[in-house]
Amino acid sequence: METTPSANRLHIGIFGRCNSGKSSLLNALAEQQTALVSQTPGTTTDPVVKSMEWPGIGAAVVTDTAGFDDDSELGALRLAQTVRAAERCDVALIVCSDADCGLEAEWAARFRERGVPVVAVLGRCDRIRDVPGAVASVARELGVQPVAVSARTGAGIASLRAAVAAAVGEGADATITGDLVTEGDVVLLVMPQDSAAPKGRLILPQVQTLRELLDKGCMAVCCTPDGMQRCLRSLSAPPKLVVTDSQAFAAVSAMTPAGSLLTSFSVLFAGYKGDIGLFVEGAAAIDALDNMSRVLIAEACTHAPAREDIGRVKLPRLLRAKAGAELRIDTVAGGDFPEDLTPYDLVIHCGGCMFNRRHVLARVGRAAAQGVPVTNYGIAIAALTGILDRVVYPGKRMDL
Structure with missing residues (x-):
């Protein structure tokens, strides 16, 4: 316990x-x-x-x-x-x-x-x-x-x-991978191990996803982005699903076989912890951002920002490349989250692995009630890199 x-x-x-x-x-x-x-x-x-x-x-x-x-x-x-x-x-x-x-x-x-x-x-x-x-x-x-x-x-x-x-009650627990995979499927987990990754261990979404795949009877194969091609060549057939960190979406998407589903840990947690439909709708607001816009990035956990931090470095870089260098971006972490979200044109929340689902939904509900679009790290990065149409999540099963 x-x-x-x-x-x-x-x-x-x-x-x-x-x-x-x-x-x-x-x-x-x-x-x-x-x-x-x-x-x-x-x-x-x-x-x-x-x-x-x-x-x-x-x-x-x-x-x-x-x-x-x-x-x-x-x-x-x-x-x-x-x-x-x-x-x-x-x-x-x-x-x-x-x-x-x-x-x-x-x-x-x-x-x-x-x-x-x-x-x-x-x-x-x-x-x-x-x-x-x-x-x-x-x-x-x-x-x-x-x-x-x-x-x-x-x-x-x-x-x-x-x-x-x-x-x-005794209702079935929500699962991370939902209907994307079943027993016997091969799943490739592509996990960058850069300076932002915790030394000697995996981040919580990676651990929980890996454990669920084992519980489902899937065959999980792990590699880093630079070893992905070698890993794919070692398999007798393309994997059913490829899961990666959102920050590696573009590179991993380019290497993912046409016959494989593609998603990220953050996208999976968007559905596991939040409202995936609302997050996808909210990502449409990215196209309307410009130099006069203001974005809130919310992290569930508190940590010392790393040089390659996704929420404080990589995601802001992608947003400013899209909307303009003067785009204003505020960041909050942990329990901090504004009561008034109306000054913002978009809220981008992390995967929420450190929060229970009710907590994430409370934040999502606050944004929706105030008419502010809200999305998630993984969904936002997929939209910014032009691969959102290809990315899957439970409930959006794509027939191959």
Whole structure:
């Protein structure tokens, strides 16, 4: 469980008012003292995150958030952090400490609008005289039957775990390569190992794609761009699919056999983590960029920029060659992402391997709601190099 990347874990958020028992609930779920518990309102300031194994689900990340009714001097800042945590949330636990839960109902409605399952929790049930009456009242307010729990006694914790597992459901997990390959297919992974590549290891999208191909029963063959021709000659037949880094798209496309499908790790993750259809539509905005335009490049991870950095060097170079040397490009990384995107003519997001899908979709949704085109590194580079029509992704199966 501890080796499962955070982006691949189910993100469960605990939300409620100050002193509603959220931190005590996290401790009870983790079965250890993870969050600081106090009767003082506003004890939880920044979100407290705990990775754990959740029965019926597997690896999960549980986040305890600051109260959404915090009216202290720093309350607005704490609420902003709670809102950010909500954007990453796959399942929301809404904690009510009594029958008066109008504010909790508002938050539950917001989650449902985004398609996030809501599990209602009647906390501190050991302190409530009329538990059935309180349960009925919460059910009316939130529109869902709450689970009555006591973090102090442990009552209801097992039922809460089961309720979350039921809310998640047993739907088939999304896959990276989708319908592009099946068991027995040969897949060629072309991976540049330049100064931007981490020494001694592969980047996360490469590792996850390789593992999925092995799980599917595919035959994965790996090489660098300068060894691609030798690799192809060693194969008895062209590979079914060629996957490369977006930065090597042009060179790899020129060497890819006509009978092989072509894509990139970033394009695959555009569908795995985001809205691939919206990203393809957004790439059309590239043709309208000029010297007066402004573009936002968003990286999910934070790192020291390398000399050949794709988001800060290579992609800006391609954009300016297309739109003009005076094109304004802003870059944000990690959790930084503007609330107001309207100053931008285009948002280009990375593959999002460090984010869960809900987090990427929240950003995509913000751009769409503000009428700002949004695309992805791989899709943008394919468009800029003139090969977008050839590039495939799950759902865009191209018959050969």
